[in-house]
Ligand code: HEC
């Protein structure tokens with residue numbers, strides 16, 4: 481133990497305890513991200529081609545200018561580099577990176593989607609994102625020969641959208657029963673609504689078939705773990721002494737791994753860290769509390785009618801969700817991979833640098849404590865500036881080169897899969 485301390489203080493922690501090794505190995509991105517049984521076309525290549533085309537296509541937004549890539553830009557780690565996103569209007573939460581996104585269990589900061597395919601349906605109908613409606617989206621696919629043939633190759637015939645008496649140009653369900661689109665939706669026959677919902681869910685599944693491929697190659701940290709497990713001391717020098725010291729703080733006294741563990745350095749669950757609002761006001765975003773309610777109300781969920789495996793474990797864990805007061809103001813633990821590309825940080829982009837994030841954890845200055853709502857895990861760390869720099873060096877060692885280049889841009893118009 482004393483020897484170990486000496487080595488750490490000397491700057492080269494070459495010997496690690498078994499517990500440290502176990503904890504460190506638990507952060508490696510080793511095995512493949514599991515598939516999603518609620519999406520039967522998860523691994524269908526043609527579906528992924530359709531999904532990629534839609535992802536980069538601004539034609540699905542009301543003003544023809546916003547695509548998924550507007551806020552999830554491949555050049556910015558599939559995030560947007562801004563505190564708050566700008567689609568048709570400014571959003572209220574920061575746009576997360578989509579790198580390795582399929583490794584999550586719940587999607588959005590509040591987890592109001594439980595599958596990647598169901599998540600993908602939200603932006604189309606959100607006022608501040610695409611401001612469109614599911615009928616407009618499907619009409620666009622139906623009237624575009626390439627999109628339509630790609631859709632029909634994977635899913636079979638589209639609904640008979642030529643008949644605009646049955647399938648109005650703009651319609652979607654909604655609470656505001658005065659809105660033109662909602663009036664049009666409510667006037668549709670139930671079986672036509674059902675056919676539209678199935679086709680809309682299919683589109684989400686195609687987008688997910690693309691998105692789950694956004695996996696990053698191994699980082700220096702992952703290479704370090706390979707070397708550590710192989711007992712290859714030389715290989716372990718891929719991490720600088722500072723990054724190695726930061727890594728030991730991360731899995732040790734800084735307590736980060738309580739929430740940031742597993743291959744994404746996220747427990748995939750929700751916590752209230754008491755980060756103040758960007759403008760200093762009291763937090764009013766209910767986070768997971770509202771997220772659980774919204775998920776339960778959404779027909780597009782893992783245990784719902786449009787799921788391909790409602791009885792799967794994923795479906796069952798949605799079915800058994802229950803709210804408690806600790807969910808109020810809790811947000812999903814973000815992945816800590818590729819932070820070099822995804823500033824600013826936190827659910828409102830409150831912090832523009834990693835240094836600011838670490839200063840917060842170190843002092844908890846400005847932390848908002850919401851009486852009984854709060855967990856009590858966080859305590860000020862009181863680390864030295866040298867230790868904070870070490871932690872930052874470790875966090876940056878979790879950065880990888882981008883995913884496969886073919887996924888990073890709109891597809892050429894010629895369908896690469898046609899003969
Ligand atoms: C106007 C900006 C904007 C557009 C356009 C947009 N997104 Fe997002 N996206 C966001 C924001 C902001 C969030 C987080 C919102 C929240 O948590 O409430 C998000 C969340 C996500 C997530 C969840 C990530 C996670 O880690 O949980 C996925 C996946 C995603 N978007 C994919 C898409 C796809 C696919 C499209 C196009 C169909 C799209 N986005 C269009 C801003 C945007």
Ligand code: HEC
Pocket residue numbers: 730734735736737738739740750751752753755811812813814815816819822824825826827828834837841857858871
């Ligand atoms: C109690 C659980 C918990 C602990 C402990 C914890 N975090 Fe976090 N971390 C979170 C949550 C939740 C968020 C998102 C909070 C938000 O946006 O409101 C977050 C956000 C972050 C972010 C921003 C990531 C991004 O993309 O926005 C970084 C970086 C980070 N944590 C690093 C650390 C480090 C380093 C430690 C240890 C010093 C640590 N965390 C300890 C739960 C935790």
